Amino acid sequence: MISAAEILDEIAAEVRECQLCPLGRGRRNAVPGEGSPTAPIMFIGEGPGEQEDLQGRPFVGPAGRYLDSLLKRAGLTREQVYITNIVKCRPPGNREPTPDEAAACRPYLDGQIAALKPRVICLLGRPATQTLLGTNEAMQKIHGRAFERDGIKFVPMYHPAAALHNQKIGPLLVADFERLRPLFADAVKAAQGLGDG
Ligand code: SF4
Numbered sequence: 001m002i003s004a005a006e007i008l009d010e011i012a013a014e015v016r017e018c019q020l021c022p023l024g025r026g027r028r029n030a031v032p033g034e035g036s037p038t039a040p041i042m043f044i045g046e047g048p049g050e051q052e053d054l055q056g057r058p059f060v061g062p063a064g065r066y067l068d069s070l071l072k073r074a075g076l077t078r079e080q081v082y083i084t085n086i087v088k089c090r091p092p093g094n095r096e097p098t099p100d101e102a103a104a105c106r107p108y109l110d111g112q113i114a115a116l117k118p119r120v121i122c123l124l125g126r127p128a129t130q131t132l133l134g135t136n137e138a139m140q141k142i143h144g145r146a147f148e149r150d151g152i153k154f155v156p157m158y159h160p161a162a163a164l165h166n167q168k169i170g171p172l173l174v175a176d177f178e179r180l181r182p183l184f185a186d187a188v189k190a191a192q193g194l195g196d197g
């Protein structure tokens with residue numbers, strides 16, 4: 001049987017060649033995503049920023065360093081999770097992806113979710129939350145809460161970059177990550193119980 005790692009590699013190879021939406025023309029490097037192919041927890045952001053576009057890796061700029069510190073607080077390492085975005089190529093000037101761009105890129109994300117079969121998916125910011133949950137609820141109302149769909153717990157969160165611009169967001173993000181520690185630990189334990197952790 002073809003492994004999750006092989007499927008993820010295949011998706012990454014397709015993404016690197018992709019010109020399905022206009023973002024493909026402006027990129028230096030596509031950013032397919034990275035992490036453990038057996039990760040029970042997935043993080044989905046908005047789209048690559050400048051550093052991500054330069055390096056071809058997700059969350060490696062200032063927002064990424066902040067995400068690393070949040071993961072640490074939640075008892076997680078990058079190696080235990082899988083990190084990607086709703087669009088795999090950088091939107092010009094870091095603008096939000098358009099709904100058409102997110103829709104064009106969606107099959108790659110769906111393929112990654114299907115390969116990983118994560119127990120928990122953290123949605124970083126409003127665009128990821130809207131794309132995956134189809135909700136327009138304010139982040140203020142829904143952050144840190146788990147919404148179960150198809151056996152997966154989706155957790156909307158503030159985007160780590162928001163904390164770098166707004167001093168009020170950091171403590172809310174930190175509190176959510178600390179409160180979610182048991183949920184994350186259960187997901188890791190359950191995956192190990194299946195012998196694929
Ligand atoms: Fe293809 Fe997604 Fe890049 Fe658009 S953002 S070119 S759909 S990989």
Ligand code: URA
Pocket residue numbers: 045046047048049052057058059060061063064084085161
């Ligand atoms: N912001 C995102 O949404 N994704 C990244 O990969 C980096 C910054």
